[in-house]
Amino acid sequence: MIEAIPLEYYLILSGTIFAIGSVGVLTRRNAIIIFMCIELMLNAVNISLVAFSSFMGDASGQIFVFFVMAVAAAEAAIGLAIVLALFRNKRTIYVDEINLLKW
Amino acid sequence: MALTTIFFLILSIVAIGTAFGTVASKHPVVSAMNLVLHFMMLAGLYLTLNAQFIAVLQILVYAGAIMVLVVFVILLLNLGKEDDVDTRFNARKGVAMTFGAAFVVQILVLFTSAGSFTHEITAESVSTGYVKNLGYKLFTEYLFPFEFIALLLLVAVVGAMVLGKKKLFLERDLQEKSLK
Numbered sequence: 038m039i040e041a042i043p044l045e046y047y048l049i050l051s052g053t054i055f056a057i058g059s060v061g062v063l064t065r066r067n068a069i070i071i072f073m074c075i076e077l078m079l080n081a082v083n084i085s086l087v088a089f090s091s092f093m094g095d096a097s098g099q100i101f102v103f104f105v106m107a108v109a110a111a112e113a114a115i116g117l118a119i120v121l122a123l124f125r126n127k128r129t130i131y132v133d134e135i136n137l138l139k140w
Numbered sequence: 141m142a143l144t145t146i147f148f149l150i151l152s153i154v155a156i157g158t159a160f161g162t163v164a165s166k167h168p169v170v171s172a173m174n175l176v177l178h179f180m181m182l183a184g185l186y187l188t189l190n191a192q193f194i195a196v197l198q199i200l201v202y203a204g205a206i207m208v209l210v211v212f213v214i215l216l217l218n219l220g221k222e223d224d225v226d227t228r229f230n231a232r233k234g235v236a237m238t239f240g241a242a243f244v245v246q247i248l249v250l251f252t253s254a255g256s257f258t259h260e261i262t263a264e265s266v267s268t269g270y271v272k273n274l275g276y277k278l279f280t281e282y283l284f285p286f287e288f289i290a291l292l293l294l295v296a297v298v299g300a301m302v303l304g305k306k307k308l309f310l311e312r313d314l315q316e317k318s319l320k
Contacts, residue, residue: 041265042148042188044257050152050185052247054159056240061163063236069168069214073175076206077159080182083194091189092259096268096277102194103278106201107289111296113206117213118303124217125306 047088055081068120068130072113079109148188155181168214172207179203190261191269 054077061074083102090098124130127137158181161174179202186195259265267273278286 039261040142040258041261042142042145042258045251045254046148046152047185047189048251049247050155052251053156053244056243056247057156057159057163059243060236060240063239064233065163067168067219069210069217069219070162070171073162073171073210076175076202077162077178080179080202084182084185087186087189087191087194091191091265091268092257094265094268096273097281099191099194099269099274100277100282102191103197103274104282104285104289106197107293110201110206111292113209114296114300115303117209118300120213121216122303130217130219 041092044088044092048085051081051085051088054078054084066131066133068123068132069117071132072116072120075116076109076113079105144188148185151181151184151188155185168219169211172211172214175210176203176207179207189269190266193269193271193274 058074058077058081061077062071065071065074083105086098086102086105090096090102120130123135127135129135155178158174158178162171162178165171165174179198183195183198183203186192186198
């Protein structure tokens with residue numbers, strides 16, 4: 038009999054990486070690093086989806102991860118295009134210097 | 141301790157370390173390289189969960205496509221070091237770190253008190269992540285979202301091209317009108 042690694046190990050890892058990513062989004066100024074931290078958070082959620090999928094023996098969780106990856110790819114293309122357009126117009130990608138829509 | 145557990149611990153420690161590296165490093169390229177390593181570690185973790193297809197996709201899509209895009213944008217913008225990452229410690233950063241730490245403590249308390257969930261590895265449980273299994277589900281139960289994601293990617297490609305143009309359509313039209 039082979040026991041698998043307990044489910045909560047994966048969930049704790051996933052929560053930790055999500056927290057690191059969210060702290061990065063809240064503290065960094067560089068728009069590209071904020072973008073990378075969002076990718077970290079998306080991946081943290083993917084870990085818990087795959088963990089649940091494999092523990093329930095249901096492939097749906099892995100299908101969701103497939104869709105999350107497709108959305109992340111679309112987000113990467115759009116997000117980086119926005120960063121480029123921003124740099125072209127404002128000459129900066131530091132989010133605290135971009136205050137065009139600030140009330 | 142089982143060999144898979146040791147494998148899991150090594151992968152997860154490196155994954156958390158590289159996640160810290162991504163958040164904390166001054167130079168965007170160092171951040172990006174840390175993130176590539178992080179994605180590799182996650183692919184290894186997916187293999188410990190018997191999700192082979194997702195592990196391959198992780199390498200191809202994240203470490204391959206998305207990170208190459210990020211590195212290209214860093215190259216195009218010619219970014220240097222961010223000079224005041226560690227020197228500026230203000231209230232906003234303190235609040236963010238407190239919330240992050242609180243979240244981790246909450247997760248730890250929740251999942252260590254809930255008891256252990258494990259299952260036996262059998263031939264059936266291993267077959268969940270097979271490409272055959274996933275492909276069957278993708279083209280029957282999840283056919284509509286699968287087709288819809290193609291539309292989303294098309295919109296993203298068109299949107300990225302429009303945003304990447306030197307001048308947006310509206311601006312050019314305005315200029316033509318002012319010339320007349």
